[in-house]
Amino acid sequence: MAFRGPKVWLWRWRRNPLKRRADAVESWIVLGAWLITVLAGVLAGLTATRSVEHELAQERVDWKPVVALVTQDAPGPSSPANDSRTNSEPVWAKVRWTATDGSSHTGQIRVPSGSALGTPVTVWTDPQGHLVTRPATASQARLRATLIGTLLGVGAAAVPFAGARALRGRLERRRMDQWDEDWARFGPLWGRKTG
Numbered sequence: 001m002a003f004r005g006p007k008v009w010l011w012r013w014r015r016n017p018l019k020r021r022a023d024a025v026e027s028w029i030v031l032g033a034w035l036i037t038v039l040a041g042v043l044a045g046l047t048a049t050r051s052v053e054h055e056l057a058q059e060r061v062d063w064k065p066v067v068a069l070v071t072q073d074a075p076g077p078s079s080p081a082n083d084s085r086t087n088s089e090p091v092w093a094k095v096r097w098t099a100t101d102g103s104s105h106t107g108q109i110r111v112p113s114g115s116a117l118g119t120p121v122t123v124w125t126d127p128q129g130h131l132v133t134r135p136a137t138a139s140q141a142r143l144r145a146t147l148i149g150t151l152l153g154v155g156a157a158a159v160p161f162a163g164a165r166a167l168r169g170r171l172e173r174r175r176m177d178q179w180d181e182d183w184a185r186f187g188p189l190w191g192r193k194t195g
Helices: 021-062 138-190
Strands: 064-070 090-098 104-112 120-125
Touching (some): 021 138, 104 120
Antiparallel strands (some): 064 120
8 A cells, every 4th residue: 555645634636736537536436435325324224223113112012911821730840850940940831822802822931930730821922812022112122223223224334335445446456557557658768868
């Protein structure tokens, strides 16, 4: 990389008798790339954030808690297969619940160890009565949406940034090839003695 001296603001647009057309093209590419990079990142990030927040808010509205009953004894500390478990460690057990439309459903969830047959537990279901996880709270939704929006924004901004870097690399290689051609033409003239 060539030494360029101290940084000067807007040096790419300053008048200079040595400025070539390639330098002007590169300056506009850099400006355009930065604008597109910032706009793409911000727009993609904000869109993703709003979309995720809306989806999680819809889940909070649609998903409802339902009381389910344990349909088999859950393994517990007194069970010979799970002597090492404590009462606080949840285990998988089959449960049955009735959806809001009156249909009966079964599934497996984690329940406190040692839960007896018929023990009521709370499960979360979607509008069709299928098991779902507990919906995210408003603050959890904001955090998730912010993280996803940030990651997506950075990813979207990386595309024009990488494209501009590749284009600048091509321009730099072309500029070096032109320098080689010019040096091949004028270099030998410098070696001649005048006089």
